[in-house]
Amino acid sequence: MKLKELIKNLSIVDIMGEVDLEVEGIAYDSRKVEKNYIFVCVVGMKTDGHTYIDQAIKTGATVLIVQKDISPIKGVTIIKVEDSRKTLAKVSSNFFQNPTANMDIVGVTGTNGKTTITHLIKNILEKSGMNTGLIGTISHQILDKEYKANNTTPESLELQKMFKEMKDLKVNACAMEVSSHSLVLDRVEGINFKIGVFTNLTRDHLDFHESIENYKNAKAKLFYQTTLANIINIDDTYGEEIAKEVNLLDTKLITYGIKRKADIYAEDIYISPKGAEFTLITPKFRGNIRIATPGMFSVYNALAAMAVCYVLGFEYEQIKKGIESIEGVAGRFESVQNEKNHTIIVDYSHTPDALENALKTIKEFVEGKIITVFGCGGDRDKVKRPMMGEIAGKLSDFCIITSDNPRSEEPNSIIKDIEVGIKKTNCKYKMIVDRKEAIKEAIKNSNQKDIVLIAGKGHETYQILGDKIIDFDDRKIAQEILREEK
Numbered sequence: 001m002k003l004k005e006l007i008k009n010l011s012i013v014d015i016m017g018e019v020d021l022e023v024e025g026i027a028y029d030s031r032k033v034e035k036n037y038i039f040v041c042v043v044g045m046k047t048d049g050h051t052y053i054d055q056a057i058k059t060g061a062t063v064l065i066v067q068k069d070i071s072p073i074k075g076v077t078i079i080k081v082e083d084s085r086k087t088l089a090k091v092s093s094n095f096f097q098n099p100t101a102n103m104d105i106v107g108v109t110g111t112n113g114k115t116t117i118t119h120l121i122k123n124i125l126e127k128s129g130m131n132t133g134l135i136g137t138i139s140h141q142i143l144d145k146e147y148k149a150n151n152t153t154p155e156s157l158e159l160q161k162m163f164k165e166m167k168d169l170k171v172n173a174c175a176m177e178v179s180s181h182s183l184v185l186d187r188v189e190g191i192n193f194k195i196g197v198f199t200n201l202t203r204d205h206l207d208f209h210e211s212i213e214n215y216k217n218a219k220a221k222l223f224y225q226t227t228l229a230n231i232i233n234i235d236d237t238y239g240e241e242i243a244k245e246v247n248l249l250d251t252k253l254i255t256y257g258i259k260r261k262a263d264i265y266a267e268d269i270y271i272s273p274k275g276a277e278f279t280l281i282t283p284k285f286r287g288n289i290r291i292a293t294p295g296m297f298s299v300y301n302a303l304a305a306m307a308v309c310y311v312l313g314f315e316y317e318q319i320k321k322g323i324e325s326i327e328g329v330a331g332r333f334e335s336v337q338n339e340k341n342h343t344i345i346v347d348y349s350h351t352p353d354a355l356e357n358a359l360k361t362i363k364e365f366v367e368g369k370i371i372t373v374f375g376c377g378g379d380r381d382k383v384k385r386p387m388m389g390e391i392a393g394k395l396s397d398f399c400i401i402t403s404d405n406p407r408s409e410e411p412n413s414i415i416k417d418i419e420v421g422i423k424k425t426n427c428k429y430k431m432i433v434d435r436k437e438a439i440k441e442a443i444k445n446s447n448q449k450d451i452v453l454i455a456g457k458g459h460e461t462y463q464i465l466g467d468k469i470i471d472f473d474d475r476k477i478a479q480e481i482l483r484e485e486k
Helices: 049-058 084-095 114-127 156-168 180-184 212-224 237-246 296-311 316-324 352-363 384-395 411-422 435-444 474-484
Strands: 012-016 025-027 037-040 061-066 077-081 104-109 132-135 139-142 145-148 173-177 193-198 226-233 252-257 264-272 275-281 286-291 343-347 370-374 398-401 428-431 451-455 462-465 468-471
Touching: 025 084, 037 049, 037 084, 049 061, 061 084, 077 084, 084 156, 104 114, 104 212, 114 132, 114 173, 114 296, 114 316, 132 156, 139 156, 180 212, 193 212, 193 296, 212 226, 212 237, 226 237, 226 296, 237 252, 252 296, 264 296, 275 296, 286 296, 286 316, 296 316, 296 352, 343 352, 343 474, 352 370, 352 384, 352 451, 370 384, 370 435, 384 398, 384 411, 398 411, 398 435, 411 428, 435 451, 435 474, 451 474
Parallel strands: 025 037, 037 061, 061 077, 104 173, 104 193, 132 173, 193 226, 226 252, 252 264, 343 451, 370 398, 370 451, 398 428
Antiparallel strands: 012 077, 132 139, 139 145, 264 275, 275 286, 462 468
């Protein structure tokens, strides 16, 4: 593609060099540059692409997109912009011929529920005969292909490349998780979102956003990129604030909830160990819905997904068929299958609110004790650690505080931070740094009437210890321990 076509509609400060030349590709990592590539110099949190210009030119870059002043380079076109990261998103969309223009892209943002909701949406759409894609925390999916996910929301170049593949394979719709990081860092700039969904907002990622207000404002950015509808959980305090804000936009606002008057809501809710049943009410129809995952949070997730499909024009029977056919999502309140009839639940609850939701749901049907195994991630918001300790202590009969992904932090230090909160309760607890030993201790202390909750890592199949990444899957570890039990 010609450079002059690629840079149309970009906010350009200055151009030095030829624009009537052919571009073969784009890279923001100098190690991935090839002949006749554009190298976009992104200023990151740890590295600055401008320092790798020489390396990029050596490997074939003929165009540089920069946001800093640099001297002319013979044979290289230099395009200066105000924000190279935002430009990366726009030029990537141009290069891949704006692949989201005629696709139903649904962006789901919020602290909790994104993964489950995107999977529910995908399932309803597929059961109705649509070709679908999914971009999220567990994996990225294009029809029956599945790719490993490194970030909840990939960088803009990778995103646009995936969307181009979807377009080529005749994908009609894509449900994607939209992280607050991706919104702040302009990874989703240039995507034609038809629908935006807001789930909830609780304490998370404040190591990055610094304040809950900044975190909320980051999430709200999504709803200024949508064209068909914004779907907001009106029961959430921050959701109510965002709803008032985006109601002033041209894009239609659809609210959902249980406690407050909403456009789409649930009533006659019945929750059991096997799932939940309720009446779905929309402006056009009402009917009974059953879902396989218990808990009030599961009802909210289902409402969000069904609201999306309602906005897209699906009928009650289509929505019911799709949502009732899904058994669950990996690592989201997932029961660990075993032959010893132990009830062990693995959940990705790594925020105070998510942990509280999981434990309150278990309390509704447990016959014996609740035994909770959990930790907190290293190099992340430290304030939530004692909060999670206190929540676990109040809602459990026995807790084992252990390592999550300690990263560069000392695991014992993280555990001590959590202990501050659990000490405020009367809950019995142990501190075991080794996560496998912690799970073993929980299972050893449980019987068939008890429920063991292993919280924090969910679907993850690894653990980050310092600079090492080791294989670690809570579900497999629990199954191994049960097999070894006499």
